[in-house]
Amino acid sequence: MAIIIALIPAIAWGSIGLVSGKLGGNAYQQTLGMTLGALVFGIGTWLFMHPVLDTKVWLLGILSGLFWALGQSQQFQAMKYIGVSMTVPMSTGMQLVANTLAGALLFSEWKTGKDVSMGLLALVLLVVGATLTSRKEKSTDASAATSYAKGIRTLLISTAGYAGYTIVVNAGHLDATAVVLPQSVGMVIGAILFSIGHDAFNRETGKNIITGLIWGTGNVFMLLAMSSVGLAIAFSMSQMGIVISTFGSIFLLGERKTHKEMTWVSWGSVLIILGGIVLGIMK
Numbered sequence: 001m002a003i004i005i006a007l008i009p010a011i012a013w014g015s016i017g018l019v020s021g022k023l024g025g026n027a028y029q030q031t032l033g034m035t036l037g038a039l040v041f042g043i044g045t046w047l048f049m050h051p052v053l054d055t056k057v058w059l060l061g062i063l064s065g066l067f068w069a070l071g072q073s074q075q076f077q078a079m080k081y082i083g084v085s086m087t088v089p090m091s092t093g094m095q096l097v098a099n100t101l102a103g104a105l106l107f108s109e110w111k112t113g114k115d116v117s118m119g120l121l122a123l124v125l126l127v128v129g130a131t132l133t134s135r136k137e138k139s140t141d142a143s144a145a146t147s148y149a150k151g152i153r154t155l156l157i158s159t160a161g162y163a164g165y166t167i168v169v170n171a172g173h174l175d176a177t178a179v180v181l182p183q184s185v186g187m188v189i190g191a192i193l194f195s196i197g198h199d200a201f202n203r204e205t206g207k208n209i210i211t212g213l214i215w216g217t218g219n220v221f222m223l224l225a226m227s228s229v230g231l232a233i234a235f236s237m238s239q240m241g242i243v244i245s246t247f248g249s250i251f252l253l254g255e256r257k258t259h260k261e262m263t264w265v266s267w268g269s270v271l272i273i274l275g276g277i278v279l280g281i282m283k
Contacts, residue, residue, distance in 0.1 A: 006225035006237040007276075012218030014241020017084040018248040020076070020211045025204030027076035028195035033205040035069060035187040037212015038219070042184030045220065051178035060172040061179040064165050065186020071161025072187075073194045074154045082151035084249035085257065086134045089268065091155055091162075092239045093130030096123060098163040100236055107170060109230040122278035126236060129271030133246050135264045169223065176223035180216070233279045240276045243269045 020030045046053070078087040100123050104110040110119050169179055192200075218238070225234035246265055249255045257265065 002225065002228040003237070005221050006229055006234050007240070008221040009218035009225070009238035010241035011244065012214050012221070012241070013238060014088075014244030015248070016211050016214055017079060017088055017245045018252055019214060020208055021079070021084055021249065021253045023204065023207040023210065025202075025208055026198065027073055027080055028191075028198040028200045029202060029204045030076045030208045030211070031069065031073040032188075032191040032195050032200045033208025034072065034212040034215055035065075035184065035191040036205070037209035037214075038216045039184040039188050039212070040209065041213055041216025041220075042181035045177055045180045045216075049177045051175055051180075053178055053182065056172065057174055057178045058182045060168055060174060061182025062186035062189070064168040064179065065183040065188075066190040067161045067164030067168065068183070069161070069187050069190025069194060071158045071163075071165060073191065074158035074161065078151045078154040078158065081147045081154065083255045084253060085246050085255045085265070086136065087151065087155065088245040088249075089130045089133035089242050090152075091158060092242045092272075093127045093134070094155060094159040095162050096126050096130065096236055096239055098159055099166055102163065102167050103170070103230055103233075106167070107230070109233075118278055118281065122236060122275045125271045125275035125278065126239065129268040129275060130239075130242060132264045132268030132271065133242065135261065135268075137258055137260055166226070170226060174223075176220065176227055179223065180220060183219075184216070236279050237276050240272055242272055 016034075020034070023030075023033075025033065045051075051057075075087060075091055078091070081087075082090075100119070104116075104119060110116045169183075222234060222238050225237070228234075246269065250257055250262075250265070
């Protein structure tokens with residue numbers, strides 16, 4: 001059951017880029033709309049589950065939400081530069097390195113030699129898979145090269161934000177249901193701060209509330225999974241949604257891939273699934 005819970009975020013988060021791409025808006029409108037949806041979800045969680053919200057939960061939850069807002073806004077920005085089918089796999093690979101190693105090294109989640117060997121095997125499979133899915137044939141287009149460089153820079157910032165979002169919650173040993181509301185408050189605050197001067201309040205912002213509800217669903221199950229199987233495994237399995245976002249962006253959003261690139265995407269997806277299976281075997 002714990003592994004099934006850990007897979008739900010993959011389905012929810014793997015759909016976000018596709019849904020936001022269909023709804024439209026710039027990166028700041030998408031981020032703000034998404035955080036407003038997450039806030040609605042957070043309020044609903046608080047009303048129905050009545051978690052205890054003390055000072056520690058509020059402070060760390062808001063901090064986690066601020067980190068998330070940084071990570072998500074920069075990921076949406078990268079999607080504008082290099083597309084969903086390239087952004088999500090690359091972002092996944094970077095986040096896997098940061099979060100899986102944090103779980104293993106900072107929180108000592110790998111306790112035996114078998115844990116270390118299988119964890120490293122899964123990490124290699126996932127990162128190589130993510131790299132393959134984002135690989136592109138060489139191009140002489142100067143504008144494409146510039147966009148790619150900008151995409152990489154924004155993804156590095158995004159990874160730092162996403163890493164902070166999960167590490168703060170795990171380090172604080174926060175209850176999964178209690179942290180949802182404070183976290184969503186921090187997300188909205190961060191989104192508003194990052195969107196100043198970027199025309200963030202309009203119709204597209206309202207439509208992207210839907211993505212926040214989807215994200216909130218994945219977030220609750222991600223936090224529940226962290227408490228039962230640990231950060232390294234929970235986060236890694238959540239990133240298997242890369243398969244949904246990558247193929248979805250190609251077939252639903254119309255992002256173009258050459259024959260070679262489709263081959264790389266297919267093999268990369270297989271490796272990601274194998275990495276998830278290895279993580280499941282660990283538990």
